[in-house]
Amino acid sequence: MKKDLPVYNIRKISDFKSEDIIVSRFAPYLETHPNLCQPHKHDFFHMLLFTKGGGTHSIDFVTFPVTPFQMYFMIPGQVHSWDFEGEVDGIVINFTAPFFKAFLLNPSYLDQFPYFCGKPSTSVIYLPEELQPEILRLMTCIVQESEANQPNSADMIKVLLVALFINLGRLQHENLHLKLHHPQFNIFKKFIDLTDKNITTLRLPSEYADLLCISPNYLNMICNAIIAKPAGEIIRDRVVLEAKRLITNIDLSISEIAYQLNFKDASYFSKFFKKQTGLPPEDFRNSFARAGSCH
Numbered sequence: 001m002k003k004d005l006p007v008y009n010i011r012k013i014s015d016f017k018s019e020d021i022i023v024s025r026f027a028p029y030l031e032t033h034p035n036l037c038q039p040h041k042h043d044f045f046h047m048l049l050f051t052k053g054g055g056t057h058s059i060d061f062v063t064f065p066v067t068p069f070q071m072y073f074m075i076p077g078q079v080h081s082w083d084f085e086g087e088v089d090g091i092v093i094n095f096t097a098p099f100f101k102a103f104l105l106n107p108s109y110l111d112q113f114p115y116f117c118g119k120p121s122t123s124v125i126y127l128p129e130e131l132q133p134e135i136l137r138l139m140t141c142i143v144q145e146s147e148a149n150q151p152n153s154a155d156m157i158k159v160l161l162v163a164l165f166i167n168l169g170r171l172q173h174e175n176l177h178l179k180l181h182h183p184q185f186n187i188f189k190k191f192i193d194l195t196d197k198n199i200t201t202l203r204l205p206s207e208y209a210d211l212l213c214i215s216p217n218y219l220n221m222i223c224n225a226i227i228a229k230p231a232g233e234i235i236r237d238r239v240v241l242e243a244k245r246l247i248t249n250i251d252l253s254i255s256e257i258a259y260q261l262n263f264k265d266a267s268y269f270s271k272f273f274k275k276q277t278g279l280p281p282e283d284f285r286n287s288f289a290r291a292g293s294c295h
Contacts, residue, residue, distance in 0.1 A: 005039060005040060005041055005079065005245065005248050005249050006035075006038075006039075006040040006041070007040070007041040007042070007043055008036070008040055008041070008042055008043070009042075009043045009044065010022060010042075010043070010044045010094055010095075010096055013033060013036075013094065019096070020095060020096050020098065020099045020154070021093070021094065021095040021096070021099055021146070021154070021157065022092070022093070022094040022095075023091070023092075023093050023142050023143050023145075023146035023157070024091070024092050024143070025089065025090075025091060025092075025143065026048060026050075026051075026088065026089050026090040026091060026092045027087070027088065027089040029092050030084075030088060036080075036082070037081060037082045037083070037084070038081060039058075039079055039080070039081040039248050039288065040079070040080060040081070041076075041077060041078065041079055041080070041245075042074065042076060042077075042078070042080070042094070043076050043077075043096075044076060044094050044095060044096045044097070045073075045074065045075060045076065045094065045095050045096070045097070045099075045110070045116070046073070046074040046080070046092075046093075046094050047071065047072065047073045047074070047092070047093050047094075048071065048072055048090055048091070048092045048093075049069070049070075049071045049090045049091045049092075049135065049136070049139055050066055050067065050068055050069065050070050050071070050088065050089075050090040051068055051069065051089050051090045051091070051136070052068055052087055052088060052089040052090070053066050053068070053084055053085070053086060053087060053088030053089065053090070054066055054067075054084070054085040054086050054088075055082070055083050055084040055085035055086075055088070056082075056083045057072065057080070057081065057082045057083070057084075058079075058080065058081045058082075058083075059072065059074060059078060059079075059080055059120045059123055059124070060078050060079055060080075060120050060241060060244075060245075061079065061241075061244050061288070062120035062121075064120075064124050066082075066084065066085075066088065067126070069126070069127040069132050069135075069136075070124060070125070070126050070127070071115075071124070071125045071127060071135070071168070072123055072124045072125070073115040073116055073123050073124075073125075074123065075116055075117075075118045076097065077118075077196075078118060079244075079245055079248060091139040091140070091142075091143055093139070093142065093161070095161075099158070100158060103155065103158045104162075110165070111189060112169070113165055113168070113169045114169075115168065115169075125168060125171060127171075128171070131167065131171065134167060135164065135167065135168070138160055138163055138164045138167070139164065141160055142157055142160045142161065142164075145157050145160065182222075182225060182226055184222045184225070184226075185226060187212060187214065187219075187222055188222050188223065188226050188227075190212060191208055191212060191219065191222075191223070191231070191234075192234075194208055194211055194212070195208065195234065195235060195238045196238070199235070199238050199239055199242050199261075200242070200260060200261055200262050201262060203235060203239070203262075204232075204235075205219055205220065205230070205231035205232050205235065208231065208235070209231075216231070219231045220232075236276065239261065239272075240273070240276045240277060242261065243257065243261060243269075243273055243281070244277075244284065244288075246260060246261070247281050247284055247285045247288070248285070248288055250285065253266075254266045254269065254270065254281050254282065257269065257281070258270075269281070
């Protein structure tokens with residue numbers, strides 16, 4: 001039987017104690033779940049504030065150094081691993097997509113924050129010194145509230161999380177803020193969502209433009225305005241990301257991956273992958289197989 005990259009749900013990590021949210025100091029969380037150092041996916045939102053430690057961590061194959069008062073954010077489906085050095089501590093918060101839906105009128109509330117857009121380039125924040133005490137206070141309050149078992153504690157945690165998200169959102173570069181409030185950002189977001197769902201079958205900008213009921217030229221104009229890339233390049237990037245995610249499954253052959261991604265054969269897929277990444281699929285797999293450890 002083929003083994004897929006592990007996908008963890010919040011109930012499994014919490015030993016079925018909660019279906020919606022986990023809040024914990026990171027050192028005991030890591031001790032309980034050392035398997036999470038290896039490459040894996042989540043089906044929930046995941047965020048972590050480091051207060052101590054070194055080494056690296058990876059989000060969708062982009063590696064970042066671990067430093068105190070760094071925060072990172074992940075959305076469901078991204079690939080993640082840790083490679084720590086020395087003692088590591090902080091505060092980790094995991095929550096499901098429905099956790100906020102019954103609390104906020106806008107079900108897309110989190111989409112406005114760049115660090116929840118699923119792009120590694122905006123997923124990691126290095127907290128400036130002047131903001132560190134406030135962010136640490138908010139996260140410590142969330143930990144304390146989760147442990148207190150008081151009435152309405154879930155709502156209090158949501159309020160504290162919203163305050164945290166807004167404070168962190170204000171750190172994002174002004175240009176990012178403007179792009180997220182671009183008048184056509186909703187169309188762009190729908191385009192990205194469509195690529196996530198259809199990347200194995202639809203490869204042309206015109207196909208996505210048809211689904212969005214706009215012209216290919218208009219789709220390109222929107223994409224260039226928001227992230228300075230044409231639609232075709234965004235689609236290629238998404239194909240490469242999906243290929244990387246599949247390649248991490250060592251039980252899938254390159255031919256099987258090429259078939260899943262709708263390439264005509266393994267040779268054509270390998271040429272495409274090497275052109276986009278600089279590495280043949282086998283070399284990428286071997287380099288990734290060495291990642292992920294908790295020292």
